[in-house]
Amino acid sequence: MTDDNRQLAELAIDIAREAGELARRRRAEGVSIAATKSAIADIVTEADREVEALIRARLAAERPDDGFVGEESEAEVGRSGTTWIVDPIDGTVNYAYGIPSYAVSIAAVAGEPDPQSWVALAGVVFSPANGELFHAVKGVGAWLGSDRLAVNAELSPAGALLATGFGYDPATHAGDLARVARVMPLARDLRRIGSAALDLAFVASGRLDGYFERGLKPWDHAAGALLVEEAGGVVGGLPGARADNAMIIASGPALFDRLQAAAAGPE
Incomplete structure (x- = not known):
């Protein structure tokens, strides 16, 4: 199972890099606001939709039996027991304003695609603006590039x-x-x-x-x-x-x- 999860992470890394480069390129070309969502300040850009379409197409080609839940398109129930949870551009308002704090987020989960019950198997967060790629594999660890990650174990007296x-x-x-x-x-x-x-x-x-x-x-x-x-x-x-x-x-x-x-x- 660990090897399977590693393979999921490797696929997510590859797709996130491609998707992030598309997002970065579209940002350089200029952002077009496609719509608002839950509130007038909650926007979606044309790039959000294009990047999600790229991710979805890559996953469908590589793992056609998996499910898909993304921010910008209809969910699809799979047959494999694995579902991909995708935010093509997390931080869309930053993205639209040219603030370089946005990310492509891709996770593979087992079970129902519900945070209350799923088991996350692999996850990738890619920051296209500076090229940093974070990834994790269940039961194996988390990394920034090749550097192993660890949360802060102790708190500063300053808070x-x-x-x-x-x-x-x-x-x-x-x-x-x-x-x-x-x-x-x-x-x-x-x-x-x-x-x-x-x-x-x-x-x-x-x-x-x-x-x-x-x-x-x-x-x-x-x-x-x-x-x-x-x-x-x-x-x-x-x-x-x-x-x-x-x-x-x-x-x-x-x-x-x-x-x-x-x-x-x-x-």
Whole structure:
């Protein structure tokens, strides 16, 4: 099974590099906004759709029996028990504005394509702007290129460097800000990078101590959560739940319980 998962990761790496180069090239040519989604600030570019189409076509050619769940196209139920969870450009607003913090996120999961029950097998987060590629294989580890990743095991006396994000719906902003206020006593500072996939990759690589956010979709965190777990970290949601739309929290073991309690507390 480990060899099978390695093969899934190798395929995802190859496809992510090709997809990321397409995204980078389209960014250089100029971005066209295709539509808005859940809110007027929640945009999709023509590049999002083109990159997802490339990823989907490559996966269909290589693994025709697998399922597919992507941000920009209809889900497809497979026959193999493996489903690919894909965000073609995570950080679309950054991408549209020319901020080089966006990523291609590709994960392979076993079981139902539901974060509450799936088992992540392989995951890749690729940052086309700087060429950094993070990948993980279940039970084997996580890497940035050839460097093995490990979450921060100890916290600085100055506090934790944390990251978060905010939803596009203005009605949720007050609750998000209240959550930040509860978490800040744990923090030395707070980052708002704009890509959940990169936030999670940065926790896995020790660039961040922890990350929390409400309102994510499965494709936002499928690959990044596996990176954190395989780097020795903990990923969860509200107390008693796995990471989902209600909350995702990721950090090293030393911080997790305190970060979860603060992030999940009453607003």
